[in-house]
Amino acid sequence: MPHPLTLTVNGTGREDAVEPRLLLVHYLREVCGLTGTHVGCDTSQCGACTVLVDGAPVKSCTMFALQAEGCRITTVEGLAPAGGGLHPLQTAFWEQHGLQCGFCTPGFLMAATALLAENPDPTDEEIGRGLEGNLCRCTGYVNIRRAVRAAAAAMRAGAEPAATAVVGG
């Protein structure tokens, strides 16, 4: 039997009715239409489905949507400023070639967002530990680490997540 669900997704309040067994990742993809959050391993390991729940990184395949009642959810679609452009982490992943196929990238971006919120100047080891819940099968992680380092520097230098220059296009 569907239950009412009230929460905020990327700054927008929503009210839906969902089955208890609906996982948060499926709610985001199928009910909200936010397909940037990917289903990867389906077994709580790869981190491709990482979103922020009240600012904390969570694997959305391992949480029921109803558990997000009253929470603020941020998905990869909520990273970039509303007026266009990219978040500094997105810019850095682009410029440092922090992806190849890109399937894992939304999860890495969200995990890295949480990492930098807690530690604005992480060492390479801290970046590795902060992203240990995310798997990438293309890059070997070197460029991902480089991208997080570059984004951290840009954000410390004052690049506002909401005022990043448009890249490409």
Place this chain on the structure above:
Amino acid sequence: MIPAAFEYSRATSVAEAVDLLRRGGGEAKVLAGGHSLIPLMRLRLAQPTALVDINGVKELDYIRMEEGRVRVGALTRHATVVRSAEVRRHLPLLAEIAGEVGDPQVRSRGTVGGVLAHADSAGDYPTLAVMLDAEIVTDRRRIAARDFFQHLFTTPLAPDELVCEVVFPAAPGPHRYLKFRRRLFDWAIVAAGVQQLDGGWRVGLTNCGPTPVRATAVEAALAQGATPSAASAAAADGLNPSSDLRASSEYRRHLARVLTRRALEQAA
């Protein structure tokens, strides 16, 4: 991999949670962090007919210091334990173990009480609880950790009984917990923990049997002045860990001895 359908209800107090579990008639399960339960449900290895979500039971989310004891509410997340200045000061081994559970995403959600109640032989808090003689407090009784972990995934908890708290002794002295694992976020294939307490050593082993093991032979040898190297030779005595894809029984026994020695050397 979609879980089977279930009835969902939310509790906001211990009394309400117990009442909802009772109404589930033995088929209801507690949903806390969900990081063991939900994967099992997705694989349909678990198909509870009802879940009682206790994430709103705020009275179980706390860390308190009291008369030389560290009291941790069952709903406390691993990430909260890691960040707790009180835990770092009075029982740093607990904070270090919490920081090695899973990965940051798992630590955001998983709870101390959930790990204890799940009683996985690869769980880390159960070993700490057994080696430090911790107490598990439920809505109706107090259970010594050594009596709580009866077998793999098996505890004396009644179907409608809720783990509310775990009480550890404060132990600020030398300590170390070493996990052997192939991937950083994995469960330990074997882990060894050591903690100095009341002038002696407590030694525990993870995943060397269906329940956490207290390596009493090692503790006794150390009390008689044996070196870490000599004492750790007894770490696997009497143990018959199971073999699986990750390690044979004999290799687990080897790891128990080596990790115990390293933990003692690094703690001292």
